[in-house]
Amino acid sequence: MSETPDSTAPRYEDDIYEEAANWHVNTGEEKIHAKRVTGKWRKIKWITHSIWLILFIGPYIRWNGRQAVLFDIPNRQFHIFDITILPQDVWMLALVLLFFAMLLAAVTSIAGRVYCGFFCFQTAWTDVFTWLEEKIEGPPAKRRKLEEGPWNSEKARKLGLKWFIWFLISVLTGISFVAWFTDAYQLWHDLLTGQASTTAYGVIALFTAGTMVLAGKLREQACFWLCPYARIQGVMYDKETILPTYDFNRGEPRGRLKKGKVPEGQGDCIDCKQCVAVCPTGIDIRMGQQEGCITCSLCIDACDAVMEKIGKPKGLIRYASLDEMEGKHQLPLWKRPRPLIYITILTLALGGIFYGITHLGTIELKVLHERAPLYVQLSDGSIQNKYRIKILNKTDKDFHVKMSAEGIAGMELKGAEKPLFARKGSDSSYTLYIKAPADAIKAERTPIIFKAVGIEDPTQQATYESMFFAPR
Amino acid sequence: MSDEKTNPHGQTTGHVWDDTLAELTNPPPKWWMLGLHASWILVVLYTLYYPSWPLVNSYFKGLAGWSSIKEYKEDLQEVEAIRAPYEEKIAKLDAKAILADPELKEYVNRSAKVLFGDNCAACHGSGGQGNPGFPSLVDDDWLYGSTIEAIMQSITNGRKGMMPKMGGQQLTPEEIDSLAKSIYEGKVIENPLYMSKGCVGCHGPDGKGMQALGSANLTDKIWRFRAEDQLASIKYTITHGVNDPTDPKTRKAEMPAWKGRLSETQIKKLAVYVHELGGGQ
Numbered sequence: 001m002s003e004t005p006d007s008t009a010p011r012y013e014d015d016i017y018e019e020a021a022n023w024h025v026n027t028g029e030e031k032i033h034a035k036r037v038t039g040k041w042r043k044i045k046w047i048t049h050s051i052w053l054i055l056f057i058g059p060y061i062r063w064n065g066r067q068a069v070l071f072d073i074p075n076r077q078f079h080i081f082d083i084t085i086l087p088q089d090v091w092m093l094a095l096v097l098l099f100f101a102m103l104l105a106a107v108t109s110i111a112g113r114v115y116c117g118f119f120c121f122q123t124a125w126t127d128v129f130t131w132l133e134e135k136i137e138g139p140p141a142k143r144r145k146l147e148e149g150p151w152n153s154e155k156a157r158k159l160g161l162k163w164f165i166w167f168l169i170s171v172l173t174g175i176s177f178v179a180w181f182t183d184a185y186q187l188w189h190d191l192l193t194g195q196a197s198t199t200a201y202g203v204i205a206l207f208t209a210g211t212m213v214l215a216g217k218l219r220e221q222a223c224f225w226l227c228p229y230a231r232i233q234g235v236m237y238d239k240e241t242i243l244p245t246y247d248f249n250r251g252e253p254r255g256r257l258k259k260g261k262v263p264e265g266q267g268d269c270i271d272c273k274q275c276v277a278v279c280p281t282g283i284d285i286r287m288g289q290q291e292g293c294i295t296c297s298l299c300i301d302a303c304d305a306v307m308e309k310i311g312k313p314k315g316l317i318r319y320a321s322l323d324e325m326e327g328k329h330q331l332p333l334w335k336r337p338r339p340l341i342y343i344t345i346l347t348l349a350l351g352g353i354f355y356g357i358t359h360l361g362t363i364e365l366k367v368l369h370e371r372a373p374l375y376v377q378l379s380d381g382s383i384q385n386k387y388r389i390k391i392l393n394k395t396d397k398d399f400h401v402k403m404s405a406e407g408i409a410g411m412e413l414k415g416a417e418k419p420l421f422a423r424k425g426s427d428s429s430y431t432l433y434i435k436a437p438a439d440a441i442k443a444e445r446t447p448i449i450f451k452a453v454g455i456e457d458p459t460q461q462a463t464y465e466s467m468f469f470a471p472r
Numbered sequence: 473m474s475d476e477k478t479n480p481h482g483q484t485t486g487h488v489w490d491d492t493l494a495e496l497t498n499p500p501p502k503w504w505m506l507g508l509h510a511s512w513i514l515v516v517l518y519t520l521y522y523p524s525w526p527l528v529n530s531y532f533k534g535l536a537g538w539s540s541i542k543e544y545k546e547d548l549q550e551v552e553a554i555r556a557p558y559e560e561k562i563a564k565l566d567a568k569a570i571l572a573d574p575e576l577k578e579y580v581n582r583s584a585k586v587l588f589g590d591n592c593a594a595c596h597g598s599g600g601q602g603n604p605g606f607p608s609l610v611d612d613d614w615l616y617g618s619t620i621e622a623i624m625q626s627i628t629n630g631r632k633g634m635m636p637k638m639g640g641q642q643l644t645p646e647e648i649d650s651l652a653k654s655i656y657e658g659k660v661i662e663n664p665l666y667m668s669k670g671c672v673g674c675h676g677p678d679g680k681g682m683q684a685l686g687s688a689n690l691t692d693k694i695w696r697f698r699a700e701d702q703l704a705s706i707k708y709t710i711t712h713g714v715n716d717p718t719d720p721k722t723r724k725a726e727m728p729a730w731k732g733r734l735s736e737t738q739i740k741k742l743a744v745y746v747h748e749l750g751g752g753q
Binding site for chain 2: 336370371372373376377378379380381384386420421429430431433
């Protein structure tokens, strides 16, 4: 190769050095003190964050004399209003998890990290914590000054008050979490009288410490370096995903205002750095898509406010896809394969959950054929098989069932002459025998269908297929 | 060799190999050192808390007083606490009353399996299905009856039936053949020898045996001494008898007494368990 480099063209290394010089990775050396903005997205964020109020209020809702939603792990039952879910039905949990995993994928593929920016507890709690911080310590400039300043009574008072309120919120978070797993009112009673279980105290302590460290101390560092979802969501983007994007076509070349006007030949970005100032993760959105962006859209609010003031159209930073930035035509949602696949899986999962919930049933029957011996010959030549049955009563009322079985002509079901008792919310076990005349048995193995029918409510039914064994 | 100890990257050990290689003495990162110290502190605390260091004649028991056998016993107590309400009821009730209570009966059905396995299964089979020479407990043909009282009695005091040998002076081989054949066919009462040779005395006019004596039912399809060649087995029993002390080749059939070996409650549980194996009346 004997090419002589063109001295006027920018050299490759210059490019990477320049990029590296501008590339700042937030590893927590500097605490981010984001400015708080008002605007459309800010309002939306408050609304979406308020979904977490359910965490605090939910456990106190009562339903038919007990907690409406109770994840009763010691008794292995989940109560969700009228529905009781026992371990046998937990396959639905897999579908629920699949549903949410796919929802995350679908939403991320369409509109980026909506979860991170608007719904994530880390974002929500950090938001509330920094809001309190601002109320106590003042705007970012004052907070930085206080942080750098020497320890004095004012600093101690402000920091003490801040951490104390954070502590209260954290404790309440812990208690609220635990309240979903045990009776909420009883929990408060036990906590106030010091009788709660070690597990309850332990979980509350863990949540308190966790909330204070994560929302008070780590904040955006958790999103950067701790959170797996942040990374997973990043790879779900494609060029059609809409994200808060800086319109570089319109904004560049950026430059400061001169005499209150955007100078001739300059883009709309006046380099006021408001988008950076409001960013809770401390990134510069003008550098394009990056791992630090949780798509909280606060920079959109900040930029729109500035654009309004300088008389330029809003939307210099807006929700847009890379394709849009490059001027490419965008396919409508229903023609993009990824969202379609995600939506299909979502629908299937939802369908499964719906089927599960509507077909929970109130009674479940299990029949276990006795193996030693498989069959018994009786003195009159007939054959007897023994079965252990389990009747699972999923309701909260005791009831009785009538057992029947069919499969062989003239056979006799023994042990179920009287109705069998089924204890509420648990298994009841019984031993039954089937005696069949030898001449009616046609094969070594004959299918037998057991049926349980509720006495009090005959719509409560369950069947189970087992086998009848006979000598060859 | 150079004794130069400074290096642009920090202090070195002072050795330089191959003119350029030197070993830096920089300390490991802080987080790593924290981890190291946390680890050994934990090891020390662990060995203080749990049984650990060997001593001359014994070992250090640990400050917490934990031991695996103690934990096992605590777990066992937990299980026993769950069983206690049932066990209390069982201790108070007799076997018949236990049978009448479905829940209690099922509790015994499940829990006495261990007792049965330890004490009965060796002869009677894991499911009570019997073994060659040992009777089945799952069918409906019982020498001494299958009422709960009879089963209690059988377990408590044991059973040892007696059938005198009929071979030799009592019956000729032809007579034995004839009787065995009619027994095998289930028509023994139609055989005149049954009456004339005195079989009827123990096995009854209908040939169905007498439970008070423990004599076998000769008309049904269940054989006390089941064998591949059932006819030969019947002949053998007639010829040598059962538990006949005068014949060394006699059949041995003895159920040992369990009184004294098992507690009353255990016998009660076993009786209920056996009753529920499938043949109880």
